[in-house]
Amino acid sequence: AQSVTQLGSHVSVSEGALVLLRCNYSSSVPPYLFWYVQYPNQGLQLLLKYTSAATLVKGINGFEAEFKKSETSFHLTKPSAHMSDAAEYFCAVSEVGELSFGAGTTVTVRA
Amino acid sequence: NAGVMQNPRHLVRRRGQEARLRCSPMKGHSHVYWYRQLPEEGLKFMVYLQKENIIDESGMPKERFSAEFPKEGPSILRIQQVVRGDSAAYFCASSPRTGGSNTEAFFGQGTRLTVV
Numbered sequence: 001a002q003s004v005t006q007l008g009s010h011v012s013v014s015e016g017a018l019v020l021l022r023c024n025y026s027s028s029v030p031p032y033l034f035w036y037v038q039y040p041n042q043g044l045q046l047l048l049k050y051t052s053a054a055t056l057v058k059g060i061n062g063f064e065a066e067f068k069k070s071e072t073s074f075h076l077t078k079p080s081a082h083m084s085d086a087a088e089y090f091c092a093v094s095e096v097g098e099l100s101f102g103a104g105t106t107v108t109v110r111a
Numbered sequence: 112n113a114g115v116m117q118n119p120r121h122l123v124r125r126r127g128q129e130a131r132l133r134c135s136p137m138k139g140h141s142h143v144y145w146y147r148q149l150p151e152e153g154l155k156f157m158v159y160l161q162k163e164n165i166i167d168e169s170g171m172p173k174e175r176f177s178a179e180f181p182k183e184g185p186s187i188l189r190i191q192q193v194v195r196g197d198s199a200a201y202f203c204a205s206s207p208r209t210g211g212s213n214t215e216a217f218f219g220q221g222t223r224l225t226v227v
Contacts, residue, residue: 032213034215036218041223042220042221043115043202043218043219043220043221044154044202044204044218045218046215046216046217049213049215051213090153090154094213094214094216096159096167097142097144097159097206097214097216098144098156098159098167099144099146099154099156099204099216100156101146101153101154101155102153103152103153104153104154
């Protein structure tokens with residue numbers, strides 16, 4: 001079965017600083033990987049997805065992620081954090097449409 | 112095009128009552144997935160349905176939980192004889208195609224069930 005592991009349950013960054021959220025996957029076949037964001041008391045919104053077309057994937061709100069097969073990683077980055085980026089972020093892998101999520105990383109942004 | 116609609120947004124039930132959670136997928140979507148988010152835990156897959164068919168219910172508890180997606184109307188997640196441990200946020204997601212692995216799932220805003 002495919003799975004993902006998110007390293008770090010909490011990340012705190014200063015406004016304007018780099019945001020880096022780590023995700024490693026385990027899969028015996030080329031994976032389909034996703035990053036979702038969840039704001040308090042809201043549903044999940046797709047940030048970006050990897051479907052093997054390109055290793056560097058650009059998403060919404062200035063986020064991007066790079067697929068590295070050699071490291072089995074799909075880390076999420078944003079060059080400059082904004083206060084509105086405070087939320088919980090989930091990495092997920094899809095198998096026949098069913099998503100397996102990481103435990104999530106909560107991002108707080110300091111003014 | 113309205114998004115995935117879940118209702119109610121908040122549901123309070125006493126122990127032993129039944130909870131019925133509804134999910135209307137996006138227009139044109141025929142695949143529905145239910146997930147549960149327990150406090151301090153991540154999101155866990157529960158069940159995958161297509162119209163009138165349960166495709167995969169491997170994530171569903173064996174007792175008290177059931178799901179359906181009838182030909183007409185919303186998908187229903189039913190929890191009978193609720194217990195405090197059922198308190199969680201339940202999310203529904205829908206997708207437009209064959210449920211393939213590269214298909215984006217659109218999520219509803221969830222139903223937050225509280226059992227008192």
